[in-house]
Every structure is written in structure tokens, then in C-alpha cells.
Amino acid sequence: MRRTLLHIAVASILAAGVLPSVHAQRAQDQTPAKWTPARTPDGHPDMQGLWARRGAALTEANAPKTPLSEFGATGQPYPTVFNTGVSTPQAAAALANRPAGVIEPANRMLPWRPEADAARREFLSNMIPPASLKYVEASARCVPPGLLGGDDRHPYQIVQRPGSFVLMYEYNHVTRVVYTDGRPHVGPNIRLYMGDSIGKWEGDTLVVDTTNFNDKTSFSQAIPFHSDALHTTERFTMVDPYIIDYQLTIEDPKLFTAPIRIAGAFAAAAKGNEMLEFACAEGSQTLPNIFGFGEFPGQ
Amino acid sequence: MLKFLGFGLRTRVYEKRAGKQKRLYLCFAVKLACSGHKSYDGCHMNKRAVVLFAFWSFLLALPALAQAPARGIPRAADGKPDFNGLWQVLGTAAWDLEDHNGSLRMPAGQGVVEGGAIPYQASALPRKRENFQTRDINDPAEAACYMPGIPRATYMPFPFEIIQNPKLITMSYEFGHARRSIFTDGSPHPDGFPDFWMGDSRGRWEGDTLVVDVTNLDDRTWLDHAGNHHSDALHVVERYTMTDPDHILYEATLEDSKVFTRPWKISMPLYRRMEKNVRILEYECVQYIQEQKYGNAKPVGAK
Numbered sequence: 001m002r003r004t005l006l007h008i009a010v011a012s013i014l015a016a017g018v019l020p021s022v023h024a025q026r027a028q029d030q031t032p033a034k035w036t037p038a039r040t041p042d043g044h045p046d047m048q049g050l051w052a053r054r055g056a057a058l059t060e061a062n063a064p065k066t067p068l069s070e071f072g073a074t075g076q077p078y079p080t081v082f083n084t085g086v087s088t089p090q091a092a093a094a095l096a097n098r099p100a101g102v103i104e105p106a107n108r109m110l111p112w113r114p115e116a117d118a119a120r121r122e123f124l125s126n127m128i129p130p131a132s133l134k135y136v137e138a139s140a141r142c143v144p145p146g147l148l149g150g151d152d153r154h155p156y157q158i159v160q161r162p163g164s165f166v167l168m169y170e171y172n173h174v175t176r177v178v179y180t181d182g183r184p185h186v187g188p189n190i191r192l193y194m195g196d197s198i199g200k201w202e203g204d205t206l207v208v209d210t211t212n213f214n215d216k217t218s219f220s221q222a223i224p225f226h227s228d229a230l231h232t233t234e235r236f237t238m239v240d241p242y243i244i245d246y247q248l249t250i251e252d253p254k255l256f257t258a259p260i261r262i263a264g265a266f267a268a269a270a271k272g273n274e275m276l277e278f279a280c281a282e283g284s285q286t287l288p289n290i291f292g293f294g295e296f297p298g299q
Numbered sequence: 300m301l302k303f304l305g306f307g308l309r310t311r312v313y314e315k316r317a318g319k320q321k322r323l324y325l326c327f328a329v330k331l332a333c334s335g336h337k338s339y340d341g342c343h344m345n346k347r348a349v350v351l352f353a354f355w356s357f358l359l360a361l362p363a364l365a366q367a368p369a370r371g372i373p374r375a376a377d378g379k380p381d382f383n384g385l386w387q388v389l390g391t392a393a394w395d396l397e398d399h400n401g402s403l404r405m406p407a408g409q410g411v412v413e414g415g416a417i418p419y420q421a422s423a424l425p426r427k428r429e430n431f432q433t434r435d436i437n438d439p440a441e442a443a444c445y446m447p448g449i450p451r452a453t454y455m456p457f458p459f460e461i462i463q464n465p466k467l468i469t470m471s472y473e474f475g476h477a478r479r480s481i482f483t484d485g486s487p488h489p490d491g492f493p494d495f496w497m498g499d500s501r502g503r504w505e506g507d508t509l510v511v512d513v514t515n516l517d518d519r520t521w522l523d524h525a526g527n528h529h530s531d532a533l534h535v536v537e538r539y540t541m542t543d544p545d546h547i548l549y550e551a552t553l554e555d556s557k558v559f560t561r562p563w564k565i566s567m568p569l570y571r572r573m574e575k576n577v578r579i580l581e582y583e584c585v586q587y588i589q590e591q592k593y594g595n596a597k598p599v600g601a602k
Contacts, residue, residue: 048464133593141342142585157480161383166462166468169508172477174578175471177315177460183576193582216586266380275480277495280444281585282519287592292599294592296443297436 021095036239037204042162045204045238047266050273052087056246056264060149061108063222064121067128068137091242091267098243104261111258123224128289130192136290138218142280144174144193146217147210147248148262156266157275165199166208167235170275178208185211190229193217197218208234227254242268322401372541373505379478380507381542382461382468385579388549392454395525396565399439405524408447411454413564415526423558429488430526438524442582446477446496449513449535450551450565458572460579468502468509473579481511496520499551509539522553545571 037045069273102108112120112204121136130136136150147152154170163181168174178199188197196212213230235247244266251259303334368383370418374379391399397416401407419427431438439445440455447455452472466484481499488499496529500517518531538550554562 016381049541090425129602130598131601133589133596141589144581144583157467159462159467159469161462161464166469168471168478172476174476175460175462175469175478177462177471179576179578186578186580190580193583194576194581274482277479278495278498279446281443282496287589290598291593291596293596296439297433 009164027059035240040160040162044160044201044206045156046160047165047206047236047238047244048160049265050269051158051244052091052269053150053152053156054265054267055098055249056086056148056152056262057101058219058260058262059101059108059225060110060112060220065126066122066221068221077249083157086129086240086268088270094240094243095265095267097247098265099260099263102260104262108222110260111256113255113257116255116289120223120225124222129222136287137221138216140286142172142284143217145169146193146213146219146226148196148219149217150174154278155212155269155273155275158266161184165208167289168275170278172280173278178206180206185209188212195230195232200265204237208232208236210234218266226252228253231242236266324571324588335525344525367389372544377465377593379463379465379504380509382539382541382547383463383508385460385577386547386569387572388454388456388567388569390454391522392565392567393451393456396523396527397525399525400411410413411565413566416564418560420558420560427518427526430521430528432526434524434526438526439520440474441524442588444475444588446475446519447472448496448516448522449479449498449500450524450537450553451477451478451520452497452512453537453549453551453569457582458564458577458579471579472581476581481509483509488512494518498535505538507540510576511535511537511539528558529553532557542568545573548556 001218011231016217037047040046040048102110105111126135129136133141139145139151143149148169150169152229156170157168159166159168163179165178165180169176172193176194176197178197180199180201182200183198185198186192190196190212190226191214192212193214193216195209195210197210199206199208200206210232213228215225215228215230217226217227218224230250230252232251233249235245237245237247239245246264246266248264250256250262287297316440338537342535364521365498375381375383379568390411391406392411394405394406394411395410397410399405399410434441436442440447440451442452446452452459452470452474455472456473457473461545462469462471468481468483470476471478476495479500481500481502483502485503486501488501492499494515494517496517497515498517500513502511504510513535516529516531516533516535518529518533521528527544533553534553535554536552538548540548540550542548548566549569550564550566552562552564553559
């Protein structure tokens with residue numbers, strides 16, 4: 001009975017010629033601006049899941065040629081068993097028209113301090129063959145990757161809890177816990193490969209402030225170090241179910257005279273993927289090969 | 300309602316301590332409890348009122364008594380015990396799971412093995428003795444900073460953080476920034492996976508106990524610095540039970556048909572790290588060991 005009434009109601013609306021405006025209304029509802037994210041129990045956008053990071057890199061115009069080939073310091077091709085291809089088709093389509101890499105300065109000429117640029121060029125010239133341990137490419141030494149040294153062929157897992165936002169890299173099994181409970185940074189003498197991160201929500205955007213870096217990670221193959229004065233600000237904003245907009249501002253006054261802004265994205269991984277274990281130092285022959293000794297006897 | 304009752308009881312205590320000023324709060328609470336009976340004034344109760352008040356208090360308190368122990372454990376949104384936080388083992392299991400005396404850089408300690416001794420097959424004992432003799436250069440975790448494996452990661456003398464959501468429980472260990480994922484989404488161990496340093500962990504809840512089944516463990520990890528060892532047939536079942544808000548009882552049963560004569564069990568408490576502003580820092584021993592080994596060395600072919 002109720003169903004019949006409903007049919008009659010729908011029929012009357014159709015007869016009255018309301019249908020076109022209903023369609024128009026729906027189309028408006030589907031514009032991206034109207035999309036609202038699912039929420040965690042504490043009311044923030046729910047970004048939890050497995051993601052592929054794309055585009056976030058210090059792309060530098062006129063970067064000096066690095067002596068490292070695409071194979072890095074090991075001279076061996078990377079294995080191909082990694083968790084590649086985790087992106088969904090929707091994410092790939094959404095990524096196509098998004099900004100990626102350095103967006104400020106717009107010409108991608110990085111605001112180097114001349115003495116820092118000279119030190120970087122001197123460093124690069126000592127990498128192959130490496131003059132000493134510190135000139136061996138950071139990833140070949142299994143150095144934790146910092147914010148930009150990660151290998152984006154590996155997925156990232158986001159878990160949110162009341163009071164913290166957790167970003168896990170499959171690459172080198174690094175875990176970043178970003179506290180959003182108002183606690184302060186650790187003391188200034190604590191220096192960390194991954195820095196110390198605290199966050200706050202500005203509306204639906206998570207803003208992450210990271211300090212307390214050491215100077216032992218690299219930005220990229222062409223920028224093989226940064227200083228311990230590094231300070232970063234990251235902004236995570238979910239724009240649709242497939243994309244988290246990612247903005248990174250780098251301030252390193254010992255290297256650059258102005259902040260650098262980078263754009264990238266986290267793209268949703270296809271369902272059914274799990275983070276696997278990435279082992280780096282375990283069983284690695286890289287340094288024994290480079291130095292000609294030091295193989296771990298436990299092999 | 301229960302909260303209200305708690306309020307009433309709390310004010311009683313305050314009243315004893317603080318005297319008259321708090322008495323008013325108690326009157327207010329009793330009045331609320333007896334609402335509907337106009338004749339009952341909280342501060343001038345007759346015997347019937349007292350009996351009735353006691354009776355209702357008892358009835359209201361019953362469910363609370365039945366559900367929660369004296370100190371309730373924290374619970375996540377899905378009702379499971381909330382293990383989120385930083386935890387650490389005290390004691391000396393990392394050095395030796397069995398009873399041992401003190402020696403240089405090795406604190407004395409009572410064993411954590413149920414029954415006292417690890418039930419090695421005779422053929423596995425020589426390796427244990429050899430490992431012990433050469434532990435300073437051969438212990439994979441201490442000498443090379445390899446991921447410690449399970450269960451050793453739990454009782455390394457470093458904190459670890461539990462990051463819990465309903466389908467995935469992550470344990471992030473400060474030692475070497477090791478980490479493992481415990482999938483609690485009902486998925487089985489995958490077929491055809493290789494061995495992992497930290498194994499493949501699948502968890503389920505038995506009441507309030509998290510039970511984790513760990514397979515695919517790499518045979519190159521040790522169980523402690525004393526050289527206790529296992530093969531790639533090792534199968535570990537861990538049980539995590541919160542005994543109060545700040546302690547978890549950790550139990551692990553180890554089964555390895557190539558090395559032990561029977562399954563055996565260890566257990567120890569995990570203590571919550573409660574310092575203000577405490578968090579997982581970095582113990583990057585891979586880097587420290589490289590520096591020690593190669594810091595002053597020259598690469599082959601260096602200019």
C-alpha cells in the first residue's frame with residue numbers, strides 16, 4: 001500500500017515536469033566542493049588506510065648532475081618484489097592534473113646560499129667511488145629517510161587515534177607518530193633522523209610541524225644532505241575518497257635563503273593490499289662490498 | 300545514573316574530610332536518589348529513607364560491580380581493551396630467558412621460562428653453547444642491529460608503542476625502529492609468503508585477551524643475548540591481557556619441532572611508560588655500528 005502511494009507520488013512529480021530540476025540538483029551535489037569526508041570518532045576527516053605517495057620531491061631546475069646512476073651506490077638494480085602498483089585507477093586519473101614537486105619558487109631555482117651549494121657540489125663529486133662512509137648514498141646505508149628520502153614505490157599506512165595521527169612508511173619500516181594533543185616538541189638537544197612531529201587540525205586540514213632533525217639524512221640524490229636547522233610544515237587535506245592533498249614547506253636557513261614549497265599527494269591504494277616488511281640492513285652486502293670487509297659473521 | 304551514584308559516594312568522603320561545606324552536596328545527592336518521595340529530605344532522613352536509599356544504591360551498583368574490576372581498564376571505541384600507549388618490559392629476558400648470574404654488562408636475573416629450562420632437543424644444544432660463547436660478535440640484534448624477531452622484540456630493554464585500530468594493531472619498537480603489523484581483520488596467514496624478520500602476525504580477541512599467531516619467522520634471529528635459538532619452523536602464539544590500566548600480562552608459547560622437544564612458555568608483565576611527554580625516540584644501531592666499523596676505513600678504490 002505504502003509502495004503504491006509512493007509510485008503515485010513519483011508519477012505526479014514526473015507529470016508536473018519536476019524531473020529536470022531534480023537532475024540538476026543532483027549534479028550539483030556531486031561536484032567535488034560538496035564532498036565531505038567520513039569522520040573519525042573524534043570528528044576529524046578519516047584518512048585511515050593504505051596510500052601511495054606521489055609527486056612530493058625537491059625537483060630542482062638546473063640541478064647538478066649526480067654521479068649516482070638510477071641504481072644508486074650499489075650498482076645493482078633494485079629488486080622488483082616491492083609493493084608497487086598499489087594505486088587505484090581513480091587515484092591515477094585524479095593525479096594527472098595535480099601540481100607536483102617544487103611550486104615555490106615557481107621557476108624551481110632553489111634559493112641556495114652560495115657556500116651551501118658549493119658544499120653540496122663538492123659532496124656529490126666524492127660519492128662515486130665514495131671517499132668515506134659519509135659519502136655513501138644514504139639509502140645504501142639504510143639511513144632512515146627523513147621526510148623526502150623515502151622510496152615512493154612503497155605504500156604508506158595512516159592510522160588515526162584520539163590525540164595522534166600515525167604515518168607509517170613501508171620503506172625502511174619508519175613510523176611517524178604525530179601528536180595532536182597539544183604536547184610540546186622534545187628538548188632542543190634531542191636530534192632525530194625523522195624529526196619530532198606535532199600536529200594541529202585547522203578545520204579539516206592536519207598541519208604538522210617537525211623540528212629536532214639531525215643532519216644525517218638526504219633530500220634527494222642531487223641534494224645529499226640538509227642541516228639540523230631544518231624545519232618543515234606539512235599540510236594533509238583529503239579532497240576526495242582517493243586523494244589526500246599534501247603540501248610541504250621546507251625551511252633550512254643553513255642551506256636556503258627562503259622557504260621552499262612542495263606539492264604532492266597521497267593516492268588511495270587498491271583494496272586488499274597490506275604493508276609488507278622492508279628489511280634494509282639485515283643481510284645487506286653493500287658496505288662489505290664497498291669497504292672490502294665487515295661481513296656479519298651471523299650470515 | 301551510575302555517574303550520579305558515584306557523585307553521591309564521592310561527596311560522602313569529601314564530607315568527612317572537609318566538614319560542613321561539603322555536606323550540602325551530599326544532601327543534594329541523596330535528594331536526587333530519593334526523588335519521587337517528597338517526605339525524604341537528604342539531611343533529615345528517617346529510617347525508612349535510609350533503608351530505601353541503601354537498597355537503591357545497592358541495586359544501582361550491582362552492574363558496575365559485575366562489569367568492572369576495582370580499577371577499570373581503558374577501552375577502545377569498539378569495546379576492546381585499549382592497548383594504545385608506550386610499554387616496556389623490566390627484567391632481564393633480553394639477556395637470558397633462563398635463570399642467570401650477573402657478569403660484565405649482563406645483569407643477573409630470574410628466568411621467565413615456565414618450568415625453568417628451555418626444552419632443547421639434544422641436537423640443538425651444541426649450537427646454543429656456541430652462540431653463547433660468541434655472543435658479543437654473533438648476536439644478530441646486538442652485534443648487527445638486525446630486527447630482533449618475535450618474541451624478542453617485546454622484551455628488548457627499550458620501549459615500544461602499540462598503535463591500535465579495530466582491524467590493525469601495529470607495534471612500533473624503539474630498538475632499530477623495528478615494527479610489525481598484527482592484522483585483526485580475520486585474515487589468515489598468506490600462502491606462499493617468505494620468512495620475515497618480524498614474522499607474519501594475525502590476531503584475534505578471546506574475550507579481553509589479544510591472541511596473536513606468528514609464523515614465517517626468519518631462522519637467523521636469536522631469542523636472547525645468551526644465544527637461545529630456533530629454526531624456520533618456529534611458531535609463536537602470544538597473549539596480551541591487560542590486568543589493570545598500566546600493566547599487560549604478556550605470554551608467549553614457542554613451538555619448533557626442529558629445535559625443541561615440546562612447546563614451552565614465557566610470561567612477563569609489560570609496564571606502561573607514564574612519564575610526561577614520553578614518546579618513542581630513535582635507537583639507530585645500524586648507523587652506530589656502521590660508524591664503529593667503517594668510520595675510519597677507506598672504501599676500496601677511493602682516491
